[in-house]
Amino acid sequence: KEFAWTREFLEDYRNKIIGVDHPEEVYQFNLANLYFYERKFDLALDTLGLKYHDLYYQMAARRLEIKILYETDSPILDSKMEAFKIYIFRLSQKRLPEVQSLGNNHFIDLLRRIVNPATLGNESRIKALRSQFAAVKILAERNWLSEKLQEL
Numbered sequence: 185k186e187f188a189w190t191r192e193f194l195e196d197y198r199n200k201i202i203g204v205d206h207p208e209e210v211y212q213f214n215l216a217n218l219y220f221y222e223r224k225f226d227l228a229l230d231t232l233g234l235k236y237h238d239l240y241y242q243m244a245a246r247r248l249e250i251k252i253l254y255e256t257d258s259p260i261l262d263s264k265m266e267a268f269k270i271y272i273f274r275l276s277q278k279r280l281p282e283v284q285s286l287g288n289n290h291f292i293d294l295l296r297r298i299v300n301p302a303t304l305g306n307e308s309r310i311k312a313l314r315s316q317f318a319a320v321k322i323l324a325e326r327n328w329l330s331e332k333l334q335e336l
Contacts (some may be wrong), residue, residue: 185221187221206237243275243288269289269292289315291323294316298332
């Protein structure tokens with residue numbers, strides 16, 4: 185939560201990103217991520233691009249968008265989760281390693297269970313969900329999902 189330090193770091197090194205073909209995309213994604221953790225969700229969405237050249241940034245950006253939609257109780261969360269699930273399925277047919285496919289699918293599956301209205305206030309369901317979470321070895325956004333489970 186060192187937001188001022190992170191912002192300064194991003195600005196200081198914005199023009200020094202090496203080893204990637206599109207350094208501005210790296211900067212923009214990380215700035216959007218900073219806005220997300222500062223709970224500046226509108227700025228995060230405005231900054232977040234979904235058309236990244238790098239496949240892993242594409243997936244990370246879509247996950248970040250879904251996290252923002254969750255945090256803002258957006259009515260389009262379900263449709264974005266479904267679209268992401270289809271996107272991952274299509275990628276896994278061609279060029280996505282299995283570990284990436286599993287991690288992203290588990291992210292969506294667990295988040296769907298968290299947002300399910302039957303979960304809210306249902307201690308036995310929440311306990312089962314926490315057990316499922318602990319059993320999953322490959323999971324994208326593990327720390328964030330853990331926080332959401334604790335909030336239940």
